[in-house]
Amino acid sequence: MRLITSFLKEGKGYFLPRAREVPEKALYLKIWPETNVWLKRMETYYLKRADNEVVRLNLTGLGFLRLLRVLRVILL
Secondary structure, X not given: OOOOOOOOOOOOOOOOHHHHOOOXXXXXXXXXXXXXXXXXXXXXXXOXXXXXXXXXXXXXXXXXXXXXXXXXXXXX
Protein backbone atom coordinates (compact mmCIF):
# COMPACT_ATOMS: atom_id res chain seq x y z
CA MET A 1 0.00 0.00 0.00
CA ARG A 2 2.88 2.38 0.76
CA LEU A 3 4.38 1.93 -2.69
CA ILE A 4 1.09 2.73 -4.38
CA THR A 5 0.95 6.08 -2.60
CA SER A 6 4.61 6.90 -3.53
CA PHE A 7 6.12 6.42 -0.07
CA LEU A 8 9.33 4.52 0.58
CA LYS A 9 9.09 0.75 0.84
CA GLU A 10 11.02 0.64 4.14
CA GLY A 11 8.41 2.71 5.97
CA LYS A 12 10.84 5.18 7.52
CA GLY A 13 9.80 8.32 5.69
CA TYR A 14 6.73 10.18 4.65
CA PHE A 15 8.31 12.46 2.07
CA LEU A 16 6.30 12.88 -1.12
CA PRO A 17 8.58 13.61 -4.07
CA ARG A 18 5.65 14.85 -6.13
CA ALA A 19 5.13 17.64 -3.60
CA ARG A 20 8.32 19.30 -4.81
CA GLU A 21 6.71 20.84 -7.87
CA VAL A 22 6.90 24.62 -7.88
CA PRO A 23 4.33 26.47 -9.99
CA GLU A 24 5.31 29.30 -12.31
CA LYS A 25 6.27 32.50 -10.52
CA ALA A 26 3.61 34.55 -12.32
CA LEU A 27 0.94 32.16 -11.05
CA TYR A 28 1.84 32.09 -7.36
CA LEU A 29 2.44 35.86 -7.26
CA LYS A 30 -1.28 36.31 -7.95
CA ILE A 31 -2.08 34.91 -4.52
CA TRP A 32 -1.62 37.62 -1.88
CA PRO A 33 0.21 39.94 -4.32
CA GLU A 34 1.03 42.57 -1.68
CA THR A 35 3.03 40.08 0.40
CA ASN A 36 6.34 40.87 -1.27
CA VAL A 37 5.78 44.62 -1.04
CA TRP A 38 5.09 44.56 2.69
CA LEU A 39 7.82 42.02 3.34
CA LYS A 40 10.34 44.33 1.67
CA ARG A 41 9.06 47.28 3.72
CA MET A 42 9.38 45.32 6.96
CA GLU A 43 12.84 43.97 6.13
CA THR A 44 14.22 47.42 5.20
CA TYR A 45 12.94 49.06 8.39
CA TYR A 46 15.63 50.92 10.26
CA LEU A 47 14.92 52.55 13.60
CA LYS A 48 16.93 55.74 13.04
CA ARG A 49 15.49 56.51 9.59
CA ALA A 50 12.67 59.01 9.35
CA ASP A 51 11.31 57.79 6.00
CA ASN A 52 10.30 54.26 7.01
CA GLU A 53 7.12 53.02 5.36
CA VAL A 54 6.36 50.91 8.42
CA VAL A 55 5.58 52.56 11.77
CA ARG A 56 7.54 50.03 13.80
CA LEU A 57 9.19 46.66 13.33
CA ASN A 58 6.86 43.84 14.25
CA LEU A 59 8.53 40.43 14.36
CA THR A 60 5.19 38.64 14.41
CA GLY A 61 4.06 40.48 11.29
CA LEU A 62 7.36 39.74 9.58
CA GLY A 63 7.02 36.04 10.38
CA PHE A 64 3.44 36.01 9.17
CA LEU A 65 4.42 37.57 5.83
CA ARG A 66 7.15 34.96 5.39
CA LEU A 67 4.59 32.26 6.15
CA LEU A 68 2.22 33.67 3.52
CA ARG A 69 5.04 33.61 0.98
CA VAL A 70 5.52 29.90 1.57
CA LEU A 71 1.82 29.07 1.84
CA ARG A 72 0.92 30.49 -1.54
CA VAL A 73 3.09 27.86 -3.24
CA ILE A 74 1.60 25.14 -1.04
CA LEU A 75 -1.90 26.40 -1.76
CA LEU A 76 -1.41 25.88 -5.48
